[in-house]
Amino acid sequence: MAGTNSERELLTEGPAIILVEPQLGENIGMVARAMANFGLSELRLVNPRDGWPSEKAQAAAAKADHVIEATMVFDTLEEAVADLNFVYATTARQRDGFKEVRAPVTAAATLRQRFNAGERTGILFGRERWGLTNEEVALADEIVTFPVNPAFASLNIAQAVLLMSYEWMKSGMDDIAATPFQAVDQRPATKEQLFGFFEQIEEALDSRHYFHPPTKVPKMIDNLRAVLSRPGFTEPEISVLRGVISSLDGFQRRWPKGRKPKTDEAGHDGGNEGGDKGDA
């Protein structure tokens, strides 16, 4: 589809986003972008003030063309939700009536469950200035509202759509702590690798009489090993640190052992530069 990266999966499923009498094309465009960011694609407009299509919406959508091009326009909210099985209304304020009020996480879980069961769902968002009327809220099944700063509660329409779209995306994840990419392997090095590092650094320090006075040597070694153990260094990190120690050790001592630091002691870039300088 237009404006998307064909190599990566384009998510386009989930609840319809229904904007009731939106006023500004920019806001409609930002809504489309927020939807695309989190895998929604079905945008419906009820009686947009400035008509449709909208150049301003297109510009603000930042290439969410598949959302903008598929946008449907309706004269009434009743028509806009006619084919849906379950509808949320977003509102920032208490309403009279019998409808359950849900947090975004709860609403997203419900929408996901109903989506998985084959239901068609939607979320209503009101006008920029004053939201939805009570009559419009009454057409929905339940209410969703956002946990906001009590003294600064007004979310704009694109922000509200963004948050619901984000919660929709999270509701489909097996683990909400999962990330699309990971750090390099963060498994701590084996103890053998760690002890080899202890040996290197302690030998270098010992040759400089760092361990002094003799009565304190065991405690000093304990402290040093504790500092070096707590971070849980990985094998590549230990390679970097061994390179650093080799470099410091080599520069001062000018190869007292009669050899340069071996390259395989410095597995990371820059790790053996100091050693070469020491030799110059």
Place this chain on the structure above:
Amino acid sequence: MAGTNSERELLTEGPAIILVEPQLGENIGMVARAMANFGLSELRLVNPRDGWPSEKAQAAAAKADHVIEATMVFDTLEEAVADLNFVYATTARQRDGFKEVRAPVTAAATLRQRFNAGERTGILFGRERWGLTNEEVALADEIVTFPVNPAFASLNIAQAVLLMSYEWMKSGMDDIAATPFQAVDQRPATKEQLFGFFEQIEEALDSRHYFHPPTKVPKMIDNLRAVLSRPGFTEPEISVLRGVISSLDGFQRRWPKGRKPKTDEAGHDGGNEGGDKGDA
């Protein structure tokens, strides 16, 4: 403080939001607004392209004046984070290196835990066009990234700040399913109230020979009661429904029991209108 409702609690605590070389004042203003929505207030700018203060930022902040007025400007990122104990970098793409990559929920929980322990924390956001450099990411402790549509992954800076601010707010809630206001009491009516409704509707239907043929009566009653039981109607809802039945019953039968529906059978507005019409 300016621009806020003094009757409601103004939340102003939590991590600093640090924008590195932001370009557009509008974006800075929208960031301030998003922060205020979710109770953050400490905005720091590193070398903003168009200088500071910014009229465009002020306008876009939508009265988040307490954030705008307290914004601090720094020449370098190092200075901007100098007083902080723990810093996240936001990035949309994989980076080389050893930093842990966290989801927003995980990062927010960590920030909350460190905040509660008295640490000062911050979150870095990069330039509008191309984010943070590798060197800037290297100054942070960990990386946070958003679960986005793989084919439409670019969040704008205000959206990214909004999501982290929202997760920050949620991380402080005892229950993320809690809502700032609730529906009226949704406790189902007692069975006595429900059975009274059954009795009323069944009597009205029976007088019209609805239960027919006789062999199917038990099943018809079972089905009707199942339909009326499943919703778990509350006491006020049953009052509304009893008013509706009274109205329908009265209109058709012209008070065959010799009396109008009593007002106390119709607890909700409109519940006995039909009865009055039936009498006219």
